[in-house]
Amino acid sequence: MKKLVILFFLFIFLATFPGLADKTVRDPEEATHILVGEVAEVEGYYDYNEYGDYLIFSRVTVRVDKELKGRAEKFVAFSVEGGEVGELGLRVSNTPVFKKGQVHKFYLKKLNAVYKLIKQEKLQPEVKAQTVCCLTFAKWPSTTATFYLNPNCNDMTSSCTYSEIDLGSGSWQPVFNLVIGGTTSLTKVRQDYQNIVFFRKVKGGSTIAVTYTWYNRTTGIIIEFDMMFYDGWKYFSFNNNCTTACNGGFYLSVIAAHEFGHAIGIDHNDCPTSIMYPYADYCETGLVQSDDRACAATIY
Ligand SMILES: [Zn+2]
Structure with a gap:
């Protein structure tokens, strides 16, 4: 009986938290x-x-x-x-x-x-000025940012990768415009005023992707972001011509939509329906929600 109970809770845990959007939590x-x-x-x-x-x-x-x-x-x-x-x-x-x-x-x-x-x-909860469904940490000086994509992803062609990233970043419109300026072969994060998105050919533990957002401390203005997807995960496309149906992985556009939230200055929150909720389930389909766009609109 005890074993069954443990197995049951293990199953519930695995079914609920197969992966995380970008937060690393280990045992x-x-x-x-x-x-x-x-x-x-x-x-x-x-x-x-x-x-x-x-x-x-x-x-x-x-x-x-x-x-x-x-x-x-x-x-x-x-x-x-x-x-x-x-x-x-x-x-x-x-x-x-x-x-x-x-x-x-x-x-x-x-x-x-x-x-x-x-x-x-x-242990000491901080007094939050904003509600837990919308937290921001910095902002761009305008409502457009251009980035360069390294489309070398294990699971789909460059053009499919391009479309999925475009779908994810585009779901922040019309509040914020994220524009793909072209492709790049860069695969490292550094502060060089070039916003890049790339895939790293390793597994990231329970982390799926990480966004590095550089900002000016005095003004709170974002000056650059770099975004890295761990390619050890399996990524899927909503387009049947790009990948098979999602199974045991993530829609690239969904994870991208979350990461681009960080790129425009939005933090994680505690609302499970928000794109900025830090936990992701396999094959989750939600992109940026109207509440998320409303959150972005508080700074843009
Ligand atoms: Zn995140």
């Missing part, structure tokens, strides 16, 4: 340390990640108040992608933003004396 059991503590310091710096992307990272130092699993020093530190250096800020869609004074429950994995963040849970 907390993987954590060597579970700690409660306050963010004591956040320091931004430039570095390369394992894929050769040149990014702003944040070194987050935590004052440990409670050890729920594993023994830790009084202060522990880890690095995450995204952060601020000088005038420039980088928002990474699958990484939380840490601020000094926040209290979190941190799930960390210690390997070779280096802590890596697996996930975190906020």
